Structure formats: structure tokens, C-alpha cells
Amino acid sequence: MDIPGLPARRAALKLLDAVLRRGETLDQAAHNAVQGIAADADRQLARAIAAEALRWLPDLDALIDSATREPLPDDAKPRAVLRLMLAQWLRLGTPPHAVVATALPLLMGGPKRLAHGVFATLTRREASLPAHPSLPAAVAARWGDRAGAIAAALALPPALDLTLKDAGETAQWVERLGGLSLAPGHVRLPRGEAVERLPGFGEGAWWVQDLAASLPARLLGPGAGTALDLCAAPGGKALQLAAAGWQVTALDASAKRLERLRDNFARMALPVEVVVADVQDWEPQERFDAILLDAPCTATGTCRRHPDVLHRITPTHIRGMAELQQRLLARTAGWLNPGGRLVYAVCSQEREEGEDIAAGVALTPLPIRAEELPAGLSPTPEGWLRTDPGMLPEAGGLDGFFIARWQA
Numbered sequence: 001m002d003i004p005g006l007p008a009r010r011a012a013l014k015l016l017d018a019v020l021r022r023g024e025t026l027d028q029a030a031h032n033a034v035q036g037i038a039a040d041a042d043r044q045l046a047r048a049i050a051a052e053a054l055r056w057l058p059d060l061d062a063l064i065d066s067a068t069r070e071p072l073p074d075d076a077k078p079r080a081v082l083r084l085m086l087a088q089w090l091r092l093g094t095p096p097h098a099v100v101a102t103a104l105p106l107l108m109g110g111p112k113r114l115a116h117g118v119f120a121t122l123t124r125r126e127a128s129l130p131a132h133p134s135l136p137a138a139v140a141a142r143w144g145d146r147a148g149a150i151a152a153a154l155a156l157p158p159a160l161d162l163t164l165k166d167a168g169e170t171a172q173w174v175e176r177l178g179g180l181s182l183a184p185g186h187v188r189l190p191r192g193e194a195v196e197r198l199p200g201f202g203e204g205a206w207w208v209q210d211l212a213a214s215l216p217a218r219l220l221g222p223g224a225g226t227a228l229d230l231c232a233a234p235g236g237k238a239l240q241l242a243a244a245g246w247q248v249t250a251l252d253a254s255a256k257r258l259e260r261l262r263d264n265f266a267r268m269a270l271p272v273e274v275v276v277a278d279v280q281d282w283e284p285q286e287r288f289d290a291i292l293l294d295a296p297c298t299a300t301g302t303c304r305r306h307p308d309v310l311h312r313i314t315p316t317h318i319r320g321m322a323e324l325q326q327r328l329l330a331r332t333a334g335w336l337n338p339g340g341r342l343v344y345a346v347c348s349q350e351r352e353e354g355e356d357i358a359a360g361v362a363l364t365p366l367p368i369r370a371e372e373l374p375a376g377l378s379p380t381p382e383g384w385l386r387t388d389p390g391m392l393p394e395a396g397g398l399d400g401f402f403i404a405r406w407q408a
């Protein structure tokens with residue numbers, strides 16, 4: 001029989017391994033790793049341990065290396081177990097004796113004695129982590145002069161952002177939910193509350209959507225005809241377009257994710273036409289007044305929520321995504337009615353997926369203006385928008401996005 005708490009630690013070890021060795025996302029890996037764990041709390045604990053280990057990996061490794069004579073190989077099992085032990089102790093507040101009792105049984109023999117010794121050394125020294133996580137060196141190099149601000153934002157879990165169906169009711173919902181608003185139709189709450197229990201969920205008054213993720217649809221303006229939302233599922237941006245009065249066609253390659261989109265539209269009582277297709281070979285029967293291309297991307301702008309992106313995304317992934325994004329945007333640009341608007345968005349922090357893509361588009365730019373954005377954000381000199389988690393620090397930051405807009 002397993003000792004209590006061990007299955008959650010074993011699952012956390014599987015999660016870490018799936019991300020770091022097989023390049024899976026935490027979400028993909030969670031499906032397999034937590035199979036067989038009955039209690040929801042244990043499944044959540046496994047994920048929390050792995051996520052904190054990934055968020056603080058370079059700092060945890062520095063502590064481990066400070067307590068060993070020879071550095072342990074990067075993929076050695078004792079290093080992986082120590083990463084989890086330290087994440088529990090230093091990030092989740094688990095007392096050291098409980099960490100030892102529940103995680104050390106993952107190892108046997110010499111490796112177990114080694115990990116025990118390193119952990120004992122670090123607890124005796126009262127080791128601590130820096131004020132915020134250090135980025136892996138390759139990531140810090142890619143993010144250049146924004147790396148420090150983004151790293152600072154990584155220390156805190158992101159707030160819970162809601163988008164209201166009726167932006168005219170912003171003040172009422174801010175009061176009712178006890179949050180703050182950074183834009184019309186936006187309410188920000190501290191994370192922690194179960195979403196389904198918040199007032200307004202059942203009645204379809206709002207949906208969960210990061211503030212940055214709500215900006216692309218806002219930049220298409222109030223509904224004035226037909227809108228095509230490409231790569232639309234699960235539908236946060238399509239809901240915004242429908243709520244703004246656009247007649248929305250939502251297209252996505254994943255039938256399963258489109259089921260979630262349909263459920264979301266049903267909950268919000270908004271109309272939508274759904275198309276299951278790949279943007280790479282779909283041929284529209286009509287032209288559109290507005291197109292939103294929320295392209296598939298490396299999602300490195302969501303690193304606060306998904307710290308696995310800090311470790312699995314390589315220059316090869318970024319190049320592959322950039323090629324796909326360029327192909328999708330080139331097709332899409334021909335599907336606008338005269339005078340129609342196209343918005344391109346990615347939740348990536350990488351210039352290859354943002355600025356470099358936008359610079360190659362032949363349509364007429366429709367520069368984003370500061371008045372269209374929440375206070376504290378400003379467009380680039382080219383009229384694009386680049387956000388990252390280090391922006392709006394007093395309000396709790398926002399995801400990293402790149403957004404550009406053109407007119408046919």
C-alpha cells in the first residue's frame with residue numbers, strides 16, 4: 001500500500017518528466033500522470049508541485065548545485081525529486097519532515113541517501129529563493145530588455161479576469177463581484193474563487209478571459225456586419241464579437257474544442273455559425289467585414305499560467321510556428337470585403353511570431369491608437385500592440401500578446 005501523499009508526488013514526478021524530457025505541455029501530461037488518483041485535491045497538488053518546480057527551475061537547480069560536490073546530471077532522477085521536494089518546501093509551505101516522508105520514497109538506495117543529504121543540508125542552512133524566479137538563460141536572451149520585468153511578474157499567480165457580455169454594466173459588476181476594472185467590460189478579481197460559484201456565471205453575464213486576450217476583438221470595434229473568427233475555439237474572442245453585435249462565423253480545426261465553443265455560446269445565449277475546418281485548405285463562399293486570426297502559437301506569453309513554456313519551447317518550435325502563421329495570414333488577407341478590417345493576434349512573446357510576421361503583410365495598416373487601449377498600455381511606433389506579463393504591474397500584469405490590424 002502507498003503511504004498517504006505518495007501518489008500525488010509520483011504524479012508530480014511524471015509531470016515534470018513529461019514536460020522536460022518529452023516536451024509535452026502540463027495540460028497534455030496531466031491527462032496521463034494523474035490517472036488513478038481519485039481525490040481531486042491530490043490531482044491538484046500534483047500539478048501545483050510540478051508547476052512551481054517549472055516556474056522556479058533555475059533557482060531550485062542553483063540550490064541543489066550549492067549542496068552537492070559534483071553537479072548531478074540534468075536528467076538524473078535525484079535532481080528531479082529534489083526539484084519537487086524544494087518546490088513543496090519553499091513554494092507550497094510543506095514542512096520539511098512531511099516533504100521527506102512523502103517524496104523520498106520515490107527513490108531507493110544511493111540516490112535516496114544522496115537526495116536526503118542534499119535536502120537536509122539545504123533545510124539546515126535555511127535556504128531560500130530569490131524575490132522572483134530567474135528565467136532559463138535562453139529565454140532571458142530571447143526576451144532581451146523585457147526579461148527582468150517578465151521574470152518579476154512570474155512570481156505571482158495571474159489574477160482572474162472576466163469579460164462581461166454587456167460592457168454597459170461594468171460598474172454594477174465591479175461592485176457586485178468586488179473587483180476592479182481596467183477597460184469597459186472587464187472585471188479583475190483575485191485568483192482563488194471557484195469560477196462556477198461567482199455571481200453571474202449561471203446567468204451568462206461574463207466569461208473568463210485574460211485582459212490581453214480580450215484586446216484583439218475590441219480592436220475590431222462595434223459590430224458592423226459579418227465577422228470571421230479563425231482558430232476560434234474555445235471561443236472567448238468569438239463571444240466578444242457576438243456580444244459587440246457582429247454576425248459571427250467561428251472556424252476551428254478541432255471539432256472537440258468547437259463543442260466547448262458551442263457550450264459557451266449556449267451559456268451566454270449568443271448566436272454563432274460554426275465551421276470545422278483547417279484554415280490552410282478552407283475556401284470561404286463569401287467575403288467578410290471583419291476577420292480575427294488568433295493564430296496557433298508557442299503561447300510563451302502565458303508563462304505565468306503555463307510555466308512549462310519556459311522549458312519546452314525551442315528556436316525550432318518558434319520557426320515552425322512562424323512559418324505556419326505567415327501561411328495562415330497570407331490566405332486570410334484575401335477574404336475581406338473592401339474596407340473590411342483584419343486583426344492578427346498571438347499569445348507569444350517571440351518577435352518571430354509577432355513583429356516579424358506583421359512586417360511582411362501587404363495590406364494597408366490600420367494603426368492601433370492609445371485611446372483604444374487600457375490606460376498604461378501604448379502601441380508601438382508601427383501601430384502594433386505588444387503586451388507582456390511585466391506591464392501594468394500595480395494592477396497585476398497581463399498575458400503576453402502581439403496584435404496588429406489592417407484594412408482592405
Ligand SMILES: C[S@@+](CC[C@H](N)C(=O)[O-])C[C@H]1O[C@@H](n2cnc3c(N)ncnc32)[C@H](O)[C@@H]1O
Pocket residue numbers: 230231232233234235236237238251252253254257277278279280294295296297
Ligand atoms: C489559441 S487557441 C484559440 C483561442 C480562441 N481564439 C479563443 O479566443 O478562445 C488556438 C486554436 O487554433 C486552432 N487551430 C490550430 N491550427 C489551426 C488551423 N490550421 N486551422 C484551424 N484552426 C486551427 C486550435 O484547434 C485551437 O483551438
